[in-house]
Amino acid sequence: MSDLLELTAARAAAAIERGEVGAEELFAFYRERAQRDAGASGDGLNCFTWVADGPADTPSPGWGKEPGGAAGGPLLGVPLAVKDLFCTKGVPSQSGSRILEGYRPPYTASAVGKLTGAGATLLAKTNQDEFAMGSSTENSAYGPTLNPWDRARVPGGSSGGSAAAVAAGLAPWALGTDTGGSIRQPAALCGIVGLKPTYGSVSRYGMIAFASSLDQAGPLTRDVTDAALMLRHMVGRDGCDATSLQFPHEVELPRGERLDGVRLGVPAELTGEGIEAGVLSAFRAALERAEELGAELHEIALPHAPHGLSAYYVLAPAEASSNLARFDGVRYGARAQDATDLLDMYTRTRHDGFGAEVKRRIMLGTYALSSGYYDAYYGRAQRVRTKIAEDFATAFAAVDLIVTPTAPTVAFKLGEKTGDPLSMYLNDYCTVPMSLAGIPAISIPCGLSEGLPVGLQLAGPAFSESRMLDAAYALETALQFDGSGAYA
Amino acid sequence: MPELEPVIGLEIHVQLATRTKMFCGCGLSFGEPPNTRTCPVCLGLPGSLPVANAQAVHFGLMIGLALGSELAPRSIFHRKNYFYPDLPKGYQISQYDEPLCLGGRLGDVRIHRVHLEEDAAKLTHVGESGRIHGSDESVVDFNRGGTPLAEIVTEPDIRTAEQASEWLKLLRTTLRALGVSDVNMEEGSLRCDANISLRPAGTEELGTKTELKNMNSFRFIERGIKAEVERQRKLIEGGGQVVQETLHFDPNSGAISSLRSKEEAHDYRYFPEPDLLPVAIDERMLAAAREAMTELPADRAERFEREHSLSAESAQLLAFRSELGDYFEASLAAAGDPAPPAQALANWVAGDLVSRLGEGEDPADSNVEPAALATLVAMVSGKQVSVGAGRQVLDKLVAEGGDPAAIVESEGLAAIGGGDELAPIVAAALEANPDAAQRVREGNAKAIGPIIGAVMRETKGRADGGEVTRLVNEQLGI
Numbered sequence: 009m010s011d012l013l014e015l016t017a018a019r020a021a022a023a024i025e026r027g028e029v030g031a032e033e034l035f036a037f038y039r040e041r042a043q044r045d046a047g048a049s050g051d052g053l054n055c056f057t058w059v060a061d062g063p064a065d066t067p068s069p070g071w072g073k074e075p076g077g078a079a080g081g082p083l084l085g086v087p088l089a090v091k092d093l094f095c096t097k098g099v100p101s102q103s104g105s106r107i108l109e110g111y112r113p114p115y116t117a118s119a120v121g122k123l124t125g126a127g128a129t130l131l132a133k134t135n136q137d138e139f140a141m142g143s144s145t146e147n148s149a150y151g152p153t154l155n156p157w158d159r160a161r162v163p164g165g166s167s168g169g170s171a172a173a174v175a176a177g178l179a180p181w182a183l184g185t186d187t188g189g190s191i192r193q194p195a196a197l198c199g200i201v202g203l204k205p206t207y208g209s210v211s212r213y214g215m216i217a218f219a220s221s222l223d224q225a226g227p228l229t230r231d232v233t234d235a236a237l238m239l240r241h242m243v244g245r246d247g248c249d250a251t252s253l254q255f256p257h258e259v260e261l262p263r264g265e266r267l268d269g270v271r272l273g274v275p276a277e278l279t280g281e282g283i284e285a286g287v288l289s290a291f292r293a294a295l296e297r298a299e300e301l302g303a304e305l306h307e308i309a310l311p312h313a314p315h316g317l318s319a320y321y322v323l324a325p326a327e328a329s330s331n332l333a334r335f336d337g338v339r340y341g342a343r344a345q346d347a348t349d350l351l352d353m354y355t356r357t358r359h360d361g362f363g364a365e366v367k368r369r370i371m372l373g374t375y376a377l378s379s380g381y382y383d384a385y386y387g388r389a390q391r392v393r394t395k396i397a398e399d400f401a402t403a404f405a406a407v408d409l410i411v412t413p414t415a416p417t418v419a420f421k422l423g424e425k426t427g428d429p430l431s432m433y434l435n436d437y438c439t440v441p442m443s444l445a446g447i448p449a450i451s452i453p454c455g456l457s458e459g460l461p462v463g464l465q466l467a468g469p470a471f472s473e474s475r476m477l478d479a480a481y482a483l484e485t486a487l488q489f490d491g492s493g494a495y496a
Numbered sequence: 497m498p499e500l501e502p503v504i505g506l507e508i509h510v511q512l513a514t515r516t517k518m519f520c521g522c523g524l525s526f527g528e529p530p531n532t533r534t535c536p537v538c539l540g541l542p543g544s545l546p547v548a549n550a551q552a553v554h555f556g557l558m559i560g561l562a563l564g565s566e567l568a569p570r571s572i573f574h575r576k577n578y579f580y581p582d583l584p585k586g587y588q589i590s591q592y593d594e595p596l597c598l599g600g601r602l603g604d605v606r607i608h609r610v611h612l613e614e615d616a617a618k619l620t621h622v623g624e625s626g627r628i629h630g631s632d633e634s635v636v637d638f639n640r641g642g643t644p645l646a647e648i649v650t651e652p653d654i655r656t657a658e659q660a661s662e663w664l665k666l667l668r669t670t671l672r673a674l675g676v677s678d679v680n681m682e683e684g685s686l687r688c689d690a691n692i693s694l695r696p697a698g699t700e701e702l703g704t705k706t707e708l709k710n711m712n713s714f715r716f717i718e719r720g721i722k723a724e725v726e727r728q729r730k731l732i733e734g735g736g737q738v739v740q741e742t743l744h745f746d747p748n749s750g751a752i753s754s755l756r757s758k759e760e761a762h763d764y765r766y767f768p769e770p771d772l773l774p775v776a777i778d779e780r781m782l783a784a785a786r787e788a789m790t791e792l793p794a795d796r797a798e799r800f801e802r803e804h805s806l807s808a809e810s811a812q813l814l815a816f817r818s819e820l821g822d823y824f825e826a827s828l829a830a831a832g833d834p835a836p837p838a839q840a841l842a843n844w845v846a847g848d849l850v851s852r853l854g855e856g857e858d859p860a861d862s863n864v865e866p867a868a869l870a871t872l873v874a875m876v877s878g879k880q881v882s883v884g885a886g887r888q889v890l891d892k893l894v895a896e897g898g899d900p901a902a903i904v905e906s907e908g909l910a911a912i913g914g915g916d917e918l919a920p921i922v923a924a925a926l927e928a929n930p931d932a933a934q935r936v937r938e939g940n941a942k943a944i945g946p947i948i949g950a951v952m953r954e955t956k957g958r959a960d961g962g963e964v965t966r967l968v969n970e971q972l973g974i
Contacts, residue, residue, distance in 0.1 A: 101543075113543065114541070213545050214543040216542040216543045217543065219770075220770035249547075250771065251770075251772075326767060329765075330577050330586070336579060336581075377577070377765035378765060382767070
């Protein structure tokens, strides 16, 4: 095994800083690995939709904006894989969809610009479920990504390309997005760390939108320290995103290996029925380690959390049905040829350009917003959302963090759930409530079941990322999960 | 059948004269080459996000204050979803059930609401049809897309086409005074749709309405509304029923055609815009809007009547063209002693002076100093100069400026004084027009015209008409 592959992103940045590793050497190393995966042989994991030819492809920061960060920067030379749906100037940004095939935006997403401004180098764009709709990365127009632990299985989704690339050592770290679990669930299924920050802490400008009130960018990394490091360089108010917020303090790198006095809430609703036995047992074992580290376990109630999925599958498709209206063939992307009139052009462009799951959600969302149905669906789902947020607020009065399994199952087989959308949606059962409440949550690997990784999710109040990362770091250190089995 | 009464409400779209567009940093377009005032946001590129324009909110609050609306402490933007090539996101960001301003009144028409939204892009259809159906191709210019709009909706308080047009002029002059818009109908910065229904006079219940679009001048508004009212009247009187639909008025032919029926109406699927925060109006924003308010035309007209005893007509003439009101007040302020009577000065500003200037020209930009006009009007009112000579002085002032007293002096335009000077000239005129003199003597007052004309010719207009009449009557022994 290569020494370079051993380096986490934080260690690589330090090694480059000390002059022990050359930035170009590191980039060439990962570029070669990524290109091999994306190569014509077809025996790769299909993690990538585009791989850089060289550092020169690094996109310049956003249109009309000053380049972020000084020359050099704390992340200097660390290659970064970026989920396809982030706009990257001059580089294909297709959100896993046929309708954006070949689309190269004229500007770069703020989150990407901040990371490259801090010195990170764009290595590749990663595969994803089309418009981030899915939990298996099987909904990509560019073919499914395979799970590096077992190539017959899915990597989770929608940030499956990012998760698999990091797990397989094809990228030191990757940027993903999470709407209902799209960072945390693939991180869990691939045995890596995935963090969904507090809604608003990272700019959404330049992220091709799925559900605007839920979408949030975050890191997929090999360890908790890398997640903290990437988050530190992503957060901040952005004048281009009206919903973005100033992070109240600098994100601290985690330290401390004890959990003395930390009150962990275990919600009965998300840690029992519907969770696979092997997942539950790895989860319980991790909780025992947490107690050994000094944590207090408290049973808590999130009474409305079981309704989270129902509310989510009204709200997210409703917003998506509107967000995806712009893909009409008029200005960019694919346009159906030989249409007879305007309506025919719209219809055929969208018929040919969107995949089945995207069409399903556009129809669901259009229906939910229709005159006469709005209150019964959208209005009611918003009220459930408020109740769920209130549940969390009540819980956090008694505990510091909430802990659950990240996903109800380990990685499932390719094709196993594609015919049954509802069973696919259940993947988000434990992650959706936090998305609806806008609070941060992290998934860390906590063990194996049937030889496949199991994820543990920690969630905290808004802007409690530093505390959450500290606890995750202590657990990570104690659990000593070894992910090297997935290296390609 | 009882008399049918038209019930008319207006929806006015006003392009706000902000520095940048409603939701992005692009400058507003004034005829630049197509698609040069665009960015990822106003092109609706994937991943772009809107940020609300604070100046547009400020202008919206000023409009609300001017209309006496209730300013919502919290209002929200909604998405109005529909597909059209001039709408790059597939939705328009507008306001729905929580608008910026609620209620209010301007003149005799109540205001329903005022809200903010973004303008669509400009579509051009190439080919004979001139519409999207059957065009060879349609091209889109996104320069206009995203221009801030204030939509002002009235209550159905208007009863005639003339009233609609007059009221719209009052609204235009009010918005112009606020400085929030160019309010130019021909250029599209002021656009008006009308909701029209008929009902038996004296009843309260509203009839079925139609919405008439595309009336892009005051004349077309009158013609369009009249045509639609007549169409509905004939329909109802013929035993038919009005169908709720959106209508298109063709100003060239005067024809009204259906754009879409109620059944074909869009379901806009409004929902709160998740990319924007609610607009929260704080004290600072309110104070800034109040601070920016100027005296409104209607208030100014009332003040002119009250302070200067002007006729209502004169007061409105001056107040509704703010530059005339400004000139009038500047002229009053600069007047020496004796000051001209305000009503006379108002007549000279709105009549003689305006008619000598170019269309829409601001008298402040002319050669006529406000003080000079005040002096001239004072001289005319004091009978030191006749009205006719005064107009000659004004010609001179408009042409090259100067001091009216000096012009009177140098041109020899001083009024021919009392009887001593004028009496022989009147006597000569009577002698030269014996027939007219005879008819006047017989009681035909109108016959005096030729005699006065002769005196004016002789005096080069310097004689006072009233004085001449008095002398004629005296010499004829009437």
